[in-house]
Amino acid sequence: xxxxxxxxxxxxxxxxxxxxxxxxxxxxxxxxxxxxxxxxxxxxxxxxxxxxxxxxxxxxxxxxxxxxxxxxxxxxxxxxxxxxxxxxxxxxxxxxxxxxxxxxxxxxxxxxxxxxxxxxxxxxxxxxxxxxxxxxxxxxxxxxxxxxxxxxxxxxxxxxxxxxxxxxxxxxxxxxxxxxxxxxxxxxxxxxxxxxxxxxxxxxxxxxxxxxxxxxxxxxxxxxxxxxxxxxxxxxxxxxxxxxxxxxxxxxxxxxxxxxxxxxxxxxxxxxxxxxxxxxxxxxxxxxxxxxxxxxxxxxxxxxxxxxxxxxxxxxxxxxxxxxxxxxxxxxxxxxxxxxxxxxxxxxxxxxxxxxxxxx
Amino acid sequence: xxxxxxxxxxxxxxxxxxxxxxxxxxxxxxxxxxxxxxxxxxxxxxxxxxxxxxxxxxxxxxxxxxxxxxxxxxxxxxxxxxxxxxxxxxxxxxxxxxxxxxxxxxxxxxxxxxxxxxxxxxxxxxxxxxxxxxxxxxxxxxxxxxxxxxxxxxxxxxxxxxxxxxxxxxxxxxxxxxxxxxxxxxxxxxxxxxxxxxxxxxxxxxxxxxxxxxxxxxxxxxxxxxxxxxxxxxxxxxxxxxxxxxxxxxxxxxxxxxxxxxxxxxxxxxxxxxxxxxxxxxxxxxxxxxxxxxxxxxxxxxxxxxxxxxxxxxxxxxxxxxxxxxxxxxxxxxxxxxxxxxxxxxxxxxxxxxxxxxxx
Numbered sequence: 001x002x003x004x005x006x007x008x009x010x011x012x013x014x015x016x017x018x019x020x021x022x023x024x025x026x027x028x029x030x031x032x033x034x035x036x037x038x039x040x041x042x043x044x045x046x047x048x049x050x051x052x053x054x055x056x057x058x059x060x061x062x063x064x065x066x067x068x069x070x071x072x073x074x075x076x077x078x079x080x081x082x083x084x085x086x087x088x089x090x091x092x093x094x095x096x097x098x099x100x101x102x103x104x105x106x107x108x109x110x111x112x113x114x115x116x117x118x119x120x121x122x123x124x125x126x127x128x129x130x131x132x133x134x135x136x137x138x139x140x141x142x143x144x145x146x147x148x149x150x151x152x153x154x155x156x157x158x159x160x161x162x163x164x165x166x167x168x169x170x171x172x173x174x175x176x177x178x179x180x181x182x183x184x185x186x187x188x189x190x191x192x193x194x195x196x197x198x199x200x201x202x203x204x205x206x207x208x209x210x211x212x213x214x215x216x217x218x219x220x221x222x223x224x225x226x227x228x229x230x231x232x233x234x235x236x237x238x239x240x241x242x243x244x245x246x247x248x249x250x251x252x253x254x255x256x257x258x259x260x261x262x263x264x265x266x267x268x269x270x271x272x273x274x275x276x277x278x279x280x281x282x283x284x285x286x287x288x289x290x291x292x293x294x295x296x297x298x299x300x301x302x303x304x305x306x307x308x309x310x311x312x313x314x315x316x317x318x319x320x321x322x323x324x325x326x327x328x329x330x331x332x333x334x335x336x337x338x339x340x341x342x343x344x345x346x347x348x349x350x351x352x353x354x355x356x357x358x359x360x
Numbered sequence: 361x362x363x364x365x366x367x368x369x370x371x372x373x374x375x376x377x378x379x380x381x382x383x384x385x386x387x388x389x390x391x392x393x394x395x396x397x398x399x400x401x402x403x404x405x406x407x408x409x410x411x412x413x414x415x416x417x418x419x420x421x422x423x424x425x426x427x428x429x430x431x432x433x434x435x436x437x438x439x440x441x442x443x444x445x446x447x448x449x450x451x452x453x454x455x456x457x458x459x460x461x462x463x464x465x466x467x468x469x470x471x472x473x474x475x476x477x478x479x480x481x482x483x484x485x486x487x488x489x490x491x492x493x494x495x496x497x498x499x500x501x502x503x504x505x506x507x508x509x510x511x512x513x514x515x516x517x518x519x520x521x522x523x524x525x526x527x528x529x530x531x532x533x534x535x536x537x538x539x540x541x542x543x544x545x546x547x548x549x550x551x552x553x554x555x556x557x558x559x560x561x562x563x564x565x566x567x568x569x570x571x572x573x574x575x576x577x578x579x580x581x582x583x584x585x586x587x588x589x590x591x592x593x594x595x596x597x598x599x600x601x602x603x604x605x606x607x608x609x610x611x612x613x614x615x616x617x618x619x620x621x622x623x624x625x626x627x628x629x630x631x632x633x634x635x636x637x638x639x640x641x642x643x644x645x646x647x648x649x650x651x652x653x654x655x656x657x658x659x660x661x662x663x664x665x666x667x668x669x670x671x672x673x674x675x676x677x678x679x680x681x682x683x684x685x686x687x688x689x690x691x692x693x694x695x696x697x698x699x700x701x702x703x704x705x706x707x708x709x710x711x712x713x714x715x716x717x718x719x720x
Contacts, residue, residue: 001375001377002381003373003374003375003378003381004373005371005372005373005381005385005533006371006372006373006374007370007371008368008369008370008371008372009368010367010368010370011365011366011367011368012365012366012368013363013364013365013366014363014366014570014571014572014615015361015363015570015572017361018363021362021363021365025365173365176572178571210374210375210600211374211538211597211600211601211603211604212374212375212536212604215579215583215601215604215605215608216579218579218582219575219576219578219579219608222578223575237571240570240571241571241575243571244571244572244575245575248575248579255374
């Protein structure tokens with residue numbers, strides 16, 4: 001037995017308003033005045049002075065606004081890296097990602113690709129990154145994905161949707177300021193929060209579980225229940241707790257693995273471009289067989305918050321399209337093995353998976 | 361408001377038997393063949409081949425066995441540093457602490473003092489360390505202190521019992537192998553476990569509490585209850601869970617603070633040399649006024665495990681001795697402020713504290 005030597009985020013600030021400390025946190029990391037900090041920011045904040053006026057720009061520092069209409073792509077990472085290299089000839093002092101999982105994963109991927117040759121797609125997989133990445137900071141403005149704490153950044157490439165999993169992926173610094181999540185639209189809040197909830201269920205019922213992951217998963221699950229099922233939290237408490245749930249849920253899967261919902265939803269994302277949060281919800285809603293208690297509670301939360309999920313998104317697909325999704329999904333062997341054990345191939349056949357997709 | 365930028369342990373391995381991975385983990389950190397790794401090991405393991413045969417010695421590496429009869433002292437750190445410098449003229453590749461809180465705190469302090477001038481006592485306090493420490497690894501063989509995850513190492517100096525609190529204090533690598541705790545004597549298991557329990561109560565009821573610390577504290581408290589109050593855990597599960605409780609309890613206080621029990625027990629340790637774990641228990645047993653629910657549960661756990669605490673340890677002290685303890689205790693302002701709020705001086709007078717000590 002060889003256990004993973006898990007890389008933790010080495011620095012974390014938590015607190016409402018801690019975003020104001022960004023300048024003091026990154027200034028000592030400036031390489032020189034010609035090496036800018038690049039801020040990758042969710043374009044939902046464009047024109048939102050409450051946030052943007054507090055981004056500490058100096059010298060050649062630059063904000064790049066990014067749409068999160070689509071899931072992050074390897075080609076998008078490559079373009080960003082090219083743009084950044086062209087405009088910062090004396091190096092880059094750091095990449096600061098401000099946004100949800102898409103922005104955080106893009107920031108991690110760009111930081112890696114600034115110091116590693118080739119294209120982002122070459123590094124999708126496990127431990128393929130050779131050189132340490134550029135200093136990078138994660139500032140979540142949405143809670144649930146766990147991207148702020150994980151050692152992966154999930155990208156859709158030409159051939160697969162798969163993360164760059166490496167010891168150089170985690171952020172060097174994370175700022176957890178729950179106030180940044182105050183204006184998230186309700187549906188988005190729910191979908192992304194459920195990403196955390198599903199992480200917990202997949203981790204806690206998985207065969208890879210150990211006491212380390214269990215303690216983080218239990219904690220995150222309890223926080224999710226408080227946020228999504230109880231009525232006694234103030235808005236601020238709810239934001240604080242969901243941000244911690246995301247953090248602990250991320251730690252839980254980081255030392256174990258996700259499961260059936262993620263494996264299936266990756267297929268949807270790859271073929272249909274379904275966003276990760278809603279995709280997980282659509283899939284999880286049909287997984288009673290694998291997670292009976294978890295799915296029952298999910299339906300309770302969905303009803304409580306009047307969330308209606310799209311139906312029939314696979315209704316018009318042909319066999320070759322189902323095959324594409326099935327291939328993507330079944331290639332994620334660690335996820336299936338965690339969920340169903342070493343004999344998973346006998347349980348999750350191509351036909352069974354197709355029937356599941358057809359329900360969605 | 362300025363929030364702490366908390367340094368987390370950047371690498372952690374968790375798992376039964378993970379101690380076997382020590383060689384592979386530290387080998388890449390060897391500076392050169394003349395710069396040894398120094399293993400500081402609790403002398404309870406002397407002659408215990410099950411553990412010592414797995415310490416990976418190469419070149420000039422050296423094991424130093426250390427008695428934990430006394431609490432760690434600044435003078436002891438200075439002697440160890442002198443000994444190590446004399447025998448490793450081309451530098452030290454790393455310090456590996458194997459043991460309970462005493463050994464872990466000594467390892468952290470020695471790693472700091474190998475690269476910082478002067479004596480250990482000069483650095484007791486907050487953020488006085490100037491240079492990064494030598495690479496250091498923590499391997500707990502007892503669960504509860506949280507020393508494996510904290511940014512302090514508590515030492516008794518000529519003038520005070522106080523930690524070296526700094527960003528250079530935390531370990532670079534921690535190995536959490538619950539199997540290493542299998543032979544801890546019952547009393548020691550209880551006292552050290554209660555250190556964790558008391559951390560949780562002090563953190564969760566303190567005025568410094570935030571959602572970050574609360575989530576870690578809640579989790580650690582639940583694990584403590586499972587280990588010390590329920591009867592349905594196997595020995596292995598119990599060891600695994602208590603090791604995680606220690607870790608999370610340490611995280612909880614790291615981002616908040618301890619409270620009354622620690623503040624009072626530091627006085628006992630300073631004057632009487634009372635060990636930290638048992639000292640906390642002796643004190644906490646008399647703190648119903650401050651922690652009514654926490655103390656009630658503590659008494660329940662104490663009874664369940666037939667633990668008898670020493671009584672009358674202050675019975676023969678004179679006024680000048682009480683004054684020494686009171687001075688040490690009241691100097692720990694952040695602990696009192698966390699426990700009792702900004703007006704703590706009106707609540708905890710010298711006379712009141714003396715009456716508390718007299719009960720012990």
